[in-house]
Amino acid sequence: MLYYLFNYLNKNYTIPGTGVFQYITFRMAMAVIVSLLVTTVFGRRLIDYLRFKQVGETVRNLGLEGQMQKSGTPTMGGIIIILGILIPTLLFAKLDNIYVIMMLITTVWLGLIGFLDDYIKVFKKNKEGLAGKFKITGQVGLALIIGWTMYSNTSITIRQEVKLPVKYDAPVDFHMRGDKPVYTQDVKSTKTTMPFYKNNEFDYGKVLKFLGKGYEQYALLVFMVFVIVIITAVSNGANITDGIDGLATGTSAIIGLTLAILAYVSGNIITADYLNIMYIPNSGELVIFAGAFVGACVGFLWYNSYPAQVFMGDTGSLAIGGIIAVFAIIIRKELLVPVLCGIFLVENVSVMMQVGWFKFTKKRYGEGRRIFLMAPLHHHYQKKGFHEAKIVTRFWIICIFLAILTVITLKLR
Numbered sequence: 001m002l003y004y005l006f007n008y009l010n011k012n013y014t015i016p017g018t019g020v021f022q023y024i025t026f027r028m029a030m031a032v033i034v035s036l037l038v039t040t041v042f043g044r045r046l047i048d049y050l051r052f053k054q055v056g057e058t059v060r061n062l063g064l065e066g067q068m069q070k071s072g073t074p075t076m077g078g079i080i081i082i083l084g085i086l087i088p089t090l091l092f093a094k095l096d097n098i099y100v101i102m103m104l105i106t107t108v109w110l111g112l113i114g115f116l117d118d119y120i121k122v123f124k125k126n127k128e129g130l131a132g133k134f135k136i137t138g139q140v141g142l143a144l145i146i147g148w149t150m151y152s153n154t155s156i157t158i159r160q161e162v163k164l165p166v167k168y169d170a171p172v173d174f175h176m177r178g179d180k181p182v183y184t185q186d187v188k189s190t191k192t193t194m195p196f197y198k199n200n201e202f203d204y205g206k207v208l209k210f211l212g213k214g215y216e217q218y219a220l221l222v223f224m225v226f227v228i229v230i231i232t233a234v235s236n237g238a239n240i241t242d243g244i245d246g247l248a249t250g251t252s253a254i255i256g257l258t259l260a261i262l263a264y265v266s267g268n269i270i271t272a273d274y275l276n277i278m279y280i281p282n283s284g285e286l287v288i289f290a291g292a293f294v295g296a297c298v299g300f301l302w303y304n305s306y307p308a309q310v311f312m313g314d315t316g317s318l319a320i321g322g323i324i325a326v327f328a329i330i331i332r333k334e335l336l337v338p339v340l341c342g343i344f345l346v347e348n349v350s351v352m353m354q355v356g357w358f359k360f361t362k363k364r365y366g367e368g369r370r371i372f373l374m375a376p377l378h379h380h381y382q383k384k385g386f387h388e389a390k391i392v393t394r395f396w397i398i399c400i401f402l403a404i405l406t407v408i409t410l411k412l413r
Contacts, residue, residue: 021092035292038299050074076115076315081319092288094285114315117314143227148224246308250297343398
């Protein structure tokens with residue numbers, strides 16, 4: 001909103017300083033600042049309101065140190081994160097940008113699913129919350145919307161190098177890369193970024209090439225399967241990771257900052273050309289959303305760090321996981337998710353290993369056996385006697401390492 005206002009003032013009245021809103025870096029900085037203010041200043045009021053309404057977390061006794069002291073801590077704090085994302089984005093981003101629109105839809109969509117789950121737990125006194133099948137249905141529904149939009153929307157293109165004569169009916173751009181002349185076109189494509197690979201690109205449309213002639217017609221189906229798996233896995237991974245104070249919030253902030261860097265280099269034609277990576281026209285606007293996301297996570301951490309004064313609940317965890325997944329898909333870096341979101345992946349896998357091994361051994365030996373003292377993994381370390389704060393800090397350090405590794409994959413091929 002403010003972008004349009006100041007752009008209008010700059011064009012019609014040439015008021016000094018109004019032109020600064022044209023710069024993505026300035027608007028990103030403002031998004032971070034406003035997000036921090038929203039989450040820290042208004043977050044306190046919302047926490048007091050949640051406590052007044054007795055919206056407290058019901059804690060099951062799992063035998064973890066200090067666990068029962070958390071009973072009654074306000075939950076549904078994810079509302080703070082969502083407001084910290086939406087308000088700065090609406091103020092500073094170009095709201096007609098298709099990428100921004102998709103991120104806003106993702107935030108609201110998964111935020112509502114998480115809110116419904118928390119509402120059932122708190123007000124309906126049902127500890128199970130929203131049935132898992134309905135959560136998955138909501139996540140798959142969002143994945144179908146994102147996948148179809150990415151595949152069919154004419155505003156979503158990539159700029160790729162072509163040789164004359166061209167085969168696409170699109171304008172041809174020309175520039176020099178060193179001493180070499182380069183011709184490019186903005187075209188619809190099912191390509192994405194492939195880490196650790198020389199040419200750095202992977203085409204979903206060619207996955208079923210072994211089927212022979214006509215395989216291209218299944219490109220949408222292949223792409224949809226990838227999108228569904230990534231969104232459901234990362235969203236649920238963030239949900240599982242949100243088990244001790246500050247863990248999911250801090251790791252999400254680190255991941256969000258990394259995605260902001262990736263969005264900036266992918267949406268800046270000079271940087272993308274220098275790094276020889278895929279340039280995605282108009283995707284640079286996502287940096288403003290990423291700034292708001294990081295600011296919201298860091299601001300929420302003010303109250304969520306140990307000992308937590310509020311929990312995000314599924315309202316926040318489902319939303320931030322989905323945001324990370326959709327953001328990565330939009331900037332065509334989704335195949336980097338297993339590296340960047342390694343913490344979420346390990347937490348997810350630890351639960352699957354624990355449950356799978358328990359069922360297998362119970363069927364084979366008559367009694368269930370466990371791999372970990374408790375799953376997900378962070379509870380295993382709690383059982384081993386590590387303090388919450390130490391576990392969180394070490395997981396953050398690992399997440400920072402994975403974030404750096406993710407960024408350097410742009411050149412590490």
